[in-house]
Amino acid sequence: MQSIIETFRQIGELSKKNEEALLRAIKRREYPPRTILQKQDKISDKIYFVEKGSARTYYYKEGKDITYWIALENDFVGSMSSFFMREPSNKIVETIESCILWDFEYEKLEALFSSNREMEKTGRLYANYAISLLEKRFDHLHFNSAKDRYEILINRQPEIIQRVPLGMIASYLGITQETLSRIRTQV
Amino acid sequence: MQSIIETFRQIGELSKKNEEALLRAIKRREYPPRTILQKQDKISDKIYFVEKGSARTYYYKEGKDITYWIALENDFVGSMSSFFMREPSNKIVETIESCILWDFEYEKLEALFSSNREMEKTGRLYANYAISLLEKRFDHLHFNSAKDRYEILINRQPEIIQRVPLGMIASYLGITQETLSRIRTQV
């Protein structure tokens, strides 16, 4: 079974027929590490589901590279605001490790949603689920210390430390690399 | 024209018939200031659209009142994670000023989405829009100074300062009331 289908099954129900239509609409591809998937200031035409590997979205603020999102297996990555709102992306998307990704093209995805009531509903439910994830992430950042945020992260995704450079994790958590390094040794 | 219909029109298109069905599904009610709309640890059965007044969601962390969301006119407020994911709410919802709100009940809203393809789509588009708002809010908190966050806020919603107590605004911005007070005098 494709892991992407498993993931969708957890959110909404799809008939066999719709699962097949979904798989026909998306493409499974391999990407080397550090491949740019989305440039800044362009409207995003694709979002990606990570089957294997890791990827991130990031931007530059005062010359510094700030990671907004890190996706490991079975998570989506992409410039979501740009993709859904059809506005230029303020973020860059790139692979971190070597990846197997499922590419979702905007036009194909919208066509799929439009073709079919059940797909449309799954899309809505998935968006609601994403809202709840973002709300939780915001809560973590909102009034927790750097150390607490780090501990929340390693409890959920302990392997992230081995797989993703420290600087990316630090800015993802909203702190500098030096601070994260210090926190890490004292834990 | 109802402001709520105007707002929906900006996101998705609704037929006259669907606009009427929507208005039949929701209730317009007045609430006094500081009315609790949602208790903590209960699954949320309603979200609210603010026609007039202001409302917020908040929670307690180490005894301190932390505001997560502040809604003025033409915005939604509610415990969204709880409402959509059907899990106990970690937040409390209350009016700040005296309000006119449109109540959206979970069962009625789902029934409306299910009854009708166009409504379902509007629901999906609205959720996508909410994702993009949350992403922007996260970006503001992520690597901006307290002062920058304050300035971003007053540029967008200058009237919030007159209408909402400083302590609520401070925790909404992720800072203490004392710090916000100092920032405010030096601007």
Add this chain to the structure above:
DNA sequence: TCTAGTTTTTGACATATATCAAAGGAAGTT
């Protein structure tokens, strides 16, 4: 195995923001 490049750690110091405590101001009620 050596070298060059990248990533992580460490050190000294600077700064933003928090904390605790108290004083001032508003606003509403009797």
Add this chain to the structure above:
DNA sequence: AACTTCCTTTGATATATGTCAAAAACTAGA
């Protein structure tokens, strides 16, 4: 007008985290 209560400001000090610079530890090619 005086009294409460709530909200905001101010002051003194503490603390977490950032900044800049350099050293150390990895990594991967040649």
